[in-house]
Structures are given as structure tokens and as C-alpha cells.
Amino acid sequence: MSERVDELFSGGLPPPEPENGPRLHRIEQTLWAAIALNALGIPCWTSVPGAVLTLWVWLATDPDAVRPMERELTTEETAHLARLRSRATAALIFCIAALIVQIFLLSTSFYERLWGSVSVAIQHLWQAVL
Secondary structure (H helix, E strand, C coil), rough: CHHHHHHHHHCCCCCCCCCCHHHHHHHHHHHHHHHHHHHHEEEHHHHHHHHHHHHHHHHHCCCCHHHCCCCCCCCCCCHHHHHHHHHHHHHHHHHHHHHHHHHHCCCHHHHHHHHHHHHHHHHHHHEEEE
16 A cells, blocks of 8 residues: 555556456447347348447457457456357357348248238227227
8 A cells, every 4th residue: 555655646656457347348238239139120120230239249359359458358357258259259140140031031021911910900909099
């Protein structure tokens, strides 16, 4: 403690260590939002924003890109980053599969039937309320 006080008054106090926990937590939250957008993308057309977010998370967890930006990652943070990277890779694979399914469904009458049924159901619910 006294060494830090001496450094403070001498003007040579090193900058505080950055905390990577909030950054990793934000990346994880973004990944969950991207997965939700990808899952909803098949019926609701949100695959493209989900794909963009998933790709951003995948690039943000790239080990080669993270090292120059962050000073030091603890072993726990490194393991968390590796888990996020593997989840992001799986989410990218899911995203590609969802886009392929969506392309296939566009060539059929699936969307006309789906949204036609939804509009009829909403109309019946609305008439039941009134």
C-alpha cells in the first residue's frame, strides 16, 4: 500500500488494469440476441440482422484480434473467450442453415400460408374481443 502511495505522489502511478469482464458479458449478450434473431429469422425475416450480429461476435472473439487490444486476459477470461468463440462458431453455422432454409421456403408457398393463417387468427381474436 505504501508503495502505491509513494508512486502516487511521485507522479508515476501506472494506469489501472482494464477489466475485461464487462466487455465479455456484453459480447455474450449480443450473441444471445443474435441467436434469437437467427431463430426468429425463418418466419419473421430477421436472419440478416442476426447474421450481422453473429459475425460481429465471431470477429470480436478472434484470439488474434483480441490480444493486441487487451493488455492481459486472466485464465478465466481466456476460457470464457474460448467458450464464446465456440458458441459464435456454432451460431454462424446455425445462421447459414437458417438462411438456406429460408431460401428454400421462399420457393414454396410457406410464407403465404403462414402469414395468411396468422392474419386470420388475429382477425378471429379481434372479433372475439369486440
